[in-house]
Amino acid sequence: MSTQKRFCSNIPAAQITPEAVYRSRRQFMQGASALATAVLLTACGAPQTSTPPPNDISGTSQSPSPVPTFTPAPDDLTGEQEILNYNNFFEFTVEKEGVAAKAQGLIASPWEVAVGGLVRNPGAYDVDDLKRQFDQEERVYRLRCVETWSMVIPWLGFPLHKLLQLVEPLPEAQYVRFETLYDPEQMPGQKSDWYEWPYVEGLRLDEALHDLTLLATGLYGKDLQPQNGAPIRLVVPWKYGFKSIKSIVKIDLVAEQPTSLWMKASSREYGFYANVNPDAPHPRWSQATERRLGEARRRKTLLFNGYEAEVAYLYAGMDLKQNF
Numbered sequence: 383m384s385t386q387k388r389f390c391s392n393i394p395a396a397q398i399t400p401e402a403v404y405r406s407r408r409q410f411m412q413g414a415s416a417l418a419t420a421v422l423l424t425a426c427g428a429p430q431t432s433t434p435p436p437n438d439i440s441g442t443s444q445s446p447s448p449v450p451t452f453t454p455a456p457d458d459l460t461g462e463q464e465i466l467n468y469n470n471f472f473e474f475t476v477e478k479e480g481v482a483a484k485a486q487g488l489i490a491s492p493w494e495v496a497v498g499g500l501v502r503n504p505g506a507y508d509v510d511d512l513k514r515q516f517d518q519e520e521r522v523y524r525l526r527c528v529e530t531w532s533m534v535i536p537w538l539g540f541p542l543h544k545l546l547q548l549v550e551p552l553p554e555a556q557y558v559r560f561e562t563l564y565d566p567e568q569m570p571g572q573k574s575d576w577y578e579w580p581y582v583e584g585l586r587l588d589e590a591l592h593d594l595t596l597l598a599t600g601l602y603g604k605d606l607q608p609q610n611g612a613p614i615r616l617v618v619p620w621k622y623g624f625k626s627i628k629s630i631v632k633i634d635l636v637a638e639q640p641t642s643l644w645m646k647a648s649s650r651e652y653g654f655y656a657n658v659n660p661d662a663p664h665p666r667w668s669q670a671t672e673r674r675l676g677e678a679r680r681r682k683t684l685l686f687n688g689y690e691a692e693v694a695y696l697y698a699g700m701d702l703k704q705n706f
């Protein structure tokens with residue numbers, strides 16, 4: 383049955399359906415027993431189990447690699463219009479409901495991403511080519527903003543490790559640094575010197591190679607709109623939303639921990655790791671609960687945004703409050 387197939391991760395973009403169909407699929411899921419759900423989730427076979435563990439490509443991984451997993455979030459999806467019209471993209475405006483209109487003019491094609499630094503094969507990759515080269519998988523992930531609102535978003539994209547495998551990180555590479563386009567003419571927010579542009583983010587290499595870490599090129603079965611980070615953005619679902627950098631033009635493998643725009647803006651408030659953690663309050667507010675868009679009552683925030691089973695091993699022995 384088609385409902386079943388849609389949970390598999392290798393779905394050609396053309397088969398992806400509009401919001402109404404997503405919603406009826408969710409209703410189906412709610413009616414299914416736990417056992418049936420488990421069967422559905424394992425029925426996808428190959429994409430979940432046959433990919434070799436990605437963490438060992440550079441020989442730098444210290445931790446055992448679990449089988450890459452893809453667990454659809456068992457929550458209701460956030461509506462497409464809410465995802466398209468409630469955004470953080472400070473290059474355009476700090477008003478969430480104003481980003482969509484202000485970002486409409488962003489020229490997102492053609493678009494090249496330069497991948498380099500400590501790699502054997504640096505290169506410039508055209509995003510349209512990348513979309514042809516790698517299957518566009520559907521990944522339903524929770525997104526938890528550090529400001530305590532959240533959504534559930536059906537992304538399209540491909541895991542970052544596929545691109546990193548192409549460029550072959552050198553053994554000295556320990557981190558990945560990402561940069562957003564710098565173009566104050568197209569992105570008027572960059573004329574403000576409140577922040578140090580361009581937007582920069584970073585991941586430890588093993589985080590970057592984790593199968594959950596996605597380069598997203600679309601959502602709800604369509605290409606990304608400018609306000610969501612067209613044409614290509616990072617999605618790291620177990621970290622606060624600010625790690626999921628938009629409209630990426632540069633990816634570098636580096637030896638040292640990158641300093642992000644938010645660390646520069648306020649290192650006391652925003653750390654490098656930024657793992658979702660209900661027990662580690664922001665200096666100015668609690669992180670214990672969140673407001674899911676479209677819901678009346680606040681819900682409890684989950685450690686690692688509910689992806690603890692998949693990612694906790696990355697932080698074994700680490701003090702999560704010190705390393706916030």
Ligand SMILES: Nc1nc2c(c(=O)[nH]1)N[C@H]1C(S)=C(S)[C@@H](COP(=O)(O)O)O[C@H]1N2
Nearest residue numbers: 469470471472527562581610623624626628
């Ligand atoms: N370049 C860039 N990337 C960014 C941001 C930004 O202002 N600029 N905001 C971040 C924050 S705080 C969040 S919560 C998410 C929001 O993504 P969305 O608008 O697609 O939901 O994008 C992140 N990526």
Ligand SMILES: [Mo]
Nearest residue numbers: 527528623624
């Ligand atoms: Mo955010």
